[in-house]
Amino acid sequence: MANVGGMDRVLRFIVGIVLIVVPFVAPSVAALSGLGVWAWVVGAVGLVMLLTAVFRFCPAYVPFGIKTCDR
Template sequence: MANVGGIDRVLRFIVGVVLILVPFVAPSVQALAGLGSWGWIIGAVGLVMLLTAIFRFCPAYVPFGIKTCARE
């Protein structure tokens, strides 16, 4: 049962990819920004966002009854 759709899905995909790349692309930027080992946590959050975009399901939406997809 999908609860992620349209713009929400596209934004999750884009932000997810960007967050996944943070630990790999910009290690020097991480040091300058003071991220340190937080870069890997940010990457993990990006992975979750990417997976929710791919599967069109966000478990965090369920308790609140949120659906951003078109009504069926």
């Protein structure tokens, strides 16, 4: 049962990749600013966004009845 489609899926994929890469690109900046743990939280959020794009299903959409796909 897909509820993510089209542009929503593309944006989730792109933002997810960017958020996953953040902890690896700037680990020293995050550590110096005291955001080391938050950098990994951002990476985890990116992973969730990537997975929702790949599987075309967002559990957060279900309670609100949101569907961005044409099906």
